[in-house]
């Protein structure tokens with residue numbers, strides 16, 4: 163019965179948690195994932211801050227709990243039509259679903275590092291991203307990372323940056339940089355590691371402990387300053403220019419590896435899908451919500467909800483909590499509609 167059908171778009175942590183909760187409540191949940199695997203970015207990450215648990219420890223139970231949910235991978239939503247009290251959703255696999263509610267858990271895209279040309283991603287071999295480094299931690303194999311002796315991390319890549327059109331903070335990349343700085347010291351104990359930051363936003367519970375561990379246990383250096391330019395010398399080492407904004411002195415350092423902490427943008431695929439029913443992104447690129455002071459779950463369309471990073475950068479616990487909260491809001495919405 164269509165009244166029991168709910169479509170969840172996006173199989174990352176928010177979509178998985180919402181799908182599992184809605185299934186427990188007795189709904190027919192259809193989970194649509196465009197990639198060939200569930201898990202979103204979480205499935206590509208190695209360990210998670212602040213405790214350093216393996217991503218699988220979080221992801222595997224989330225996936226296991228969706229047993230009973232009708233899941234389509236490698237599938238996209240190609241059209242959504244609003245009917246009187248439901249939505250007609252057409253999938254790229256030819257299936258059509260009549261759903262009482264739709265949840266956008268479409269997540270985020272990492273900022274494309276090559277857009278910041280001055281940092282040299284895609285130009286210099288030894289410039290990599292936070293996502294590349296996670297793959298290295300998982301596989302211990304990357305031809306660009308061969309016993310580096312001096313490693314830099316650049317914070318705020320594509321965030322807090324007028325030039326890229328994103329003035330907002332991506333919230334999680336300071337903690338990710340500190341985590342990765344510790345981890346790379348575990349792999350290369352003799353390496354010198356420097357973080358170039360604008361402000362350190364270690365706001366969450368136990369994040370400060372992680373920062374202190376990075377300094378005291380691993381000897382990571384933190385330099386307040388923005389990198390302005392990256393070049394290469396004849397030995398294929400990186401020449402990084404920055405300004406130390408605490409001492410107001412220009413800096414030039416030679417590095418063997420530079421890691422760019424790319425921030426979060428709204429998912430371009432999510433924006434495309436939401437536009438099918440006239441939902442728009444705000445000036446910061448994330449979806450507009452009905453009343454931001456009441457949380458970010460309600461969209462401007464009746465029966466359409468959000469969860470996770472589609473409405474702004476979020477930590478993993480926040481994302482999972484929001485998936486759970488979205489399930490409750492959808493259940494309340496359907497119950498109220500039935501009683502009308």
Ligand code: SF4
Pocket residue numbers: 317318319321322330331332333334335336337360361362363423425
């Ligand atoms: S969390 Fe840190 S690195 Fe990320 S955008 Fe905010 S200040 Fe920059």
